[in-house]
Amino acid sequence: xxxxxxxGRLDLKQTLESGxxxxxxxxxxxxxxxxxxxxxxxxxxxxxxxxxxxxxxxxIRFWLMYFDEQTDYxxxxxxxxxxxxxxxxxxxxxxxxxxxxxxFETLISFIISQNNNIPRxxxxxxxxxxxxxxxxxxxxxxxxxxxxxxxxxxxxPEDLAPLxxxxxxRYILDAACKVNSGAVGLDRIYDMSYDxxxxxxxxxxxxxxxxxxxxxxxxxHKTEAFPSDVWIKRITAEYYADGLPxxxxxxKGIAQQYLFEYFRRxxxxxxxxxxxxxxx
DNA sequence: TGCCAGGCCGAAA
DNA sequence: TTTCGGCATGGC
Numbered sequence: 001x002x003x004x005x006x007x008g009r010l011d012l013k014q015t016l017e018s019g020x021x022x023x024x025x026x027x028x029x030x031x032x033x034x035x036x037x038x039x040x041x042x043x044x045x046x047x048x049x050x051x052x053x054x055x056x057x058x059x060i061r062f063w064l065m066y067f068d069e070q071t072d073y074x075x076x077x078x079x080x081x082x083x084x085x086x087x088x089x090x091x092x093x094x095x096x097x098x099x100x101x102x103x104f105e106t107l108i109s110f111i112i113s114q115n116n117n118i119p120r121x122x123x124x125x126x127x128x129x130x131x132x133x134x135x136x137x138x139x140x141x142x143x144x145x146x147x148x149x150x151x152x153x154x155x156x157p158e159d160l161a162p163l164x165x166x167x168x169x170r171y172i173l174d175a176a177c178k179v180n181s182g183a184v185g186l187d188r189i190y191d192m193s194y195d196x197x198x199x200x201x202x203x204x205x206x207x208x209x210x211x212x213x214x215x216x217x218x219x220x221h222k223t224e225a226f227p228s229d230v231w232i233k234r235i236t237a238e239y240y241a242d243g244l245p246x247x248x249x250x251x252k253g254i255a256q257q258y259l260f261e262y263f264r265r266x267x268x269x270x271x272x273x274x275x276x277x278x279x280x
Numbered sequence: 281t282g283c284c285a286g287g288c289c290g291a292a293a
Numbered sequence: 294t295t296t297c298g299g300c301a302t303g304g305c
């Protein structure tokens with residue numbers, strides 16, 4: 001069945017190719033197809049929204065939640081307008097939405113992402129799913145669910161060698177074992193504060209500030225999280241030496257996604273121009 | 281060929 | 294508490 005969602009701002013390319021998710025693919029006609037849990041969907045951009053094609057109404061509801069239907073991004077962006085740079089960043093990148101992804105999948109994905117690049121992250125996750133997930137459909141050349149913590153917890157480093165994930169393998173196994181044993185209860189984090197959730201996730205080997213922030217933002221939608229790597233931290237520190245703008249409020253994570261894309265596309269010379277104009 | 285990737289661990293200072 | 298080398302692999 002198809003469902004037209006009039007969202008205005010949602011831009012599929014900006015959202016699905018922004019580095020917050022790794023299991024979407026773009027077909028030649030511009031349609032994206034993806035999987036989460038056992039839910040499979042195709043989405044295409046249209047003039048004032050997107051069109052989902054999924055198997056059931058339940059799937060449609062799932063994907064609306066996944067794409068963060070409940071947050072009013074127009075209101076967030078109006079709020080950001082009080083800061084000149086953030087306003088520009090939002091004008092350029094306001095089609096990005098912060099997804100609500102499955103926590104275990106997000107945790108493992110961002111463990112894999114550390115000191116890594118997106119094409120290789122995607123390859124490792126594909127091999128992980130094909131090797132240890134369940135085949136959900138033959139469509140799109142075959143799609144596999146993300147493996148469960150239980151499945152991964154019973155594996156050895158040798159079993160995971162075909163992933164070619166290098167030093168991250170022991171982190172993946174530690175996360176799977178802690179989640180499977182209940183030592184880390186991922187569902188509990190929904191009810192935790194941002195700070196509590198961060199400390200809790202960091203009890204997993206291989207989860208530091210950055211990975212924890214990404215999981216808290218991209219799975220639990222804790223928008224106070226500001227998952228800055230060294231590079232963007234330096235840029236934002238230069239821009240906002242006196243502290244982050246008030247207008248970010250509790251949406252620092254959304255602001256960060258806009259700023260990340262904004263800064264990434266600019267050379268140092270561009271940034272100096274923006275810096276000068278900011279002081280005027 | 282060499283650099284570097286949306287980092288983290290663990291040891292040393 | 295902070296700093297820094299090492300880590301596996303492969304895209305560019």
